[in-house]
Amino acid sequence: MIMAGENEYGKEGAAGRRKVGVYVCHCGGNISDHVDVGEVCRRIEKIPGVTSVQNNVFMCSDPGQELIMKDIRSGAADRVVVASCAPNLHEATFRNAISRAGGNPYIYEHANIREQVSWVHHGAAATEKAIRLIAAAAAKAERLEPLTPIRLEALRHATVVGGGIAGLKAAIDLAKRGVEVAIIETSPFLGGRAAQLDRLAPSGESAAQVISELAGRVLNHKSITVHTCARIRTYQGYIGNFRIGIGREAPGGSGEWNESGKKDKPAPARGEFVPFAGVYAGEVLEIPEEFSIDTGIILLATGFKPYEPRRGEYGYKEFEGVVTLPEFIKMLALAGRGGDTLEIGGRQIKSVAMIHCVGSRMIPGIHEEDENGRLNEYCSRTCCTATLQTATTIRKTWPRTNVFEFYRDIRTYGRGQEELYAEAARASVMFLRFDPEEPPVVGKSEDNDGYALYARVKDKLTFGEEILAPVDLVVLSAGMEPNDVSDMVAMMKLPVGADRFLQEVHPKLRPVELSVAGILLAGTCQAPMDTGEACAAASAAAVKASAVLSRGYVELDPFVAEVDGDKCRGTGACVQACLKEGALELVETLDGGEKALRAQVNAAFCIGCGACAAVCPEGAINVKGWTLNQYEAMLDAIVSDDLFEEERPHATAG
């Protein structure tokens, strides 16, 4: 069954005379403790077309790679299969080894016999499965063609969407590397949510100072253009060559235009920091305008919004004196510093309850879904530290104001954050722990005890004792939710996770890239992060972007659709099935002197999904490197028992 030959999916099967080298890794015993590598090699040698079978303790080591390179150089192999760990770890390593030996990196196929064999199966069954998977990889390798990466010119320009701390940091880093930058910000201010804070945890730096410094550098940099009150309206193009349409108009909503910018007050000066709004970037339009920007990279830094508790959640919007942490931070910043008791709005605050995990770590069946049936099941990560910092500030500034923290778990995960927890404890913040099934109850105090509210909880730290804290104020540590970017998600076909944040390609290996080439992520549009993490992500995205743009061109994996001109009959089925606008079209061509319609791929637009390949009645279109013909050959290899029949001679190619 393992043989080359034409089938209905395409012509590649006619190859047959290719020389496949198979290199089996022991992975220091990770593989060879469960898979009989000697037996694997003996069986694989029987495959027609396999010309070299070798094994090594670590194929990824220099001596291991040298085995491949030697075979490529000598001509012993012109197709390569490495059977080792998962391909995301070393596929690139082995492709590079082939390139260094003068081969084409796309003549490579990987067989995953560690994560998907030796770590999950044992004994003879593991060995048999390894053999079948390697045979399948060899069958595919025999049908691989050398490919050339797609090279496209790239504009040395980046567009940063969002003028928060991540957007500002990314813009500065890009400009420093000689890239022209445009910032698109919906509000008239720079600084985003960070500008609405007082002190940044855990360092205690002034948010105003940090934002003022970053925004000042942005506004004064000759390579950065700031477009405030602006939104992306249209989008087209591809990595290196995007064109985005921008609409600018005077802000209308209260969320975008804070009291400092209203027309009845004089506009702040350009570059002036307006507390809890940000740095005014100048010039608010009276008349809307539209224009377009040509850009090479789009970097999304669209940020987050605080969770808004529903009415009645811990008494929110039901009782006066129940506020969210962002609201409270603002109150606290405006509160007078004299006296030993906190005073807000002329009212003495003798006792504060702070409740953690509001709108975060929600559990189906316990927490109430929003109107769209959604729950924030993730941890917002930053609220524990922010709450502890606020509690410590209260205790240190107004020592006669008591603070009760009602928490499920304290997650002070970053550098300096655990110290903040210890500091809060030393400052006599009272900690009470609750189960999500039995959250604290906030109510209006009916005792004449001088407190407006109470917060009652079954405290796990005292083995379920019911504790009632009389309080003047309840602060809800509201979690983070991604800003609504559904217009851009639809326009740019952006992947969104189940948590509604934008989803990177891989959290570790490609953490700031989206699956749409040329669109990068920075900051809290991707996941809850603190300002330090958001800036780190922004810098990473800026480096990634400038690495692409500084070369002046981009190289893409050539895994795009390809039309076999001899087979195409111009049915148009592929064009109809195509999922990416502009990737496929029917063009008029000459066929034997007569005009005929034929499918044509625009490689820059094609996403390589293969939707076209599935519908072509002629089998005339395929995704390069991932063809139906190759899958068919892999299927044949998996079901074939030829390698396991000792006596019977094997079928030969042809």
Add this chain to the structure above:
Amino acid sequence: MNKTGKILILATESCAYPGANAVGQAHSSYPANTYILRVRAPVLFPERFYLECFEKGIWGVIIMSCGVECPYHGAYEALAKRMDRVFAMMKQRGLDTQRLRLTSICTVCTRSFLKEVQQMNEIITKLGPPGAERARAGIPGQNGVMASGG
């Protein structure tokens, strides 16, 4: 040689394939009759591919996709529609549609992966080789296997 019926798993490179690797990293054992092929998007495969799998001796096929989180916008929806047609074709050929399953597996969905594999193993153990259900129903076929790959 393992005589258990084979299960072919088409696993997306963005979600399910790393999900299967995560099962390996956890050293969670599962039956070795499972053969995972890495795919960019399962929307690549035409209806006939699935029928050929059964014709060639695969007892069960699990498409482990990214679901609605598919990085290829619209691909999952197109695939779901195609599955309806494949199920109809399977019925026409007397094949139990439980042999083919479309599911979503994320990069860390290790429990779901194991559950899907276990369930498909239970199904193929109950059904036997492809075509056995037709033989049981008294519909003639070629060697107990369906006559045409479509």
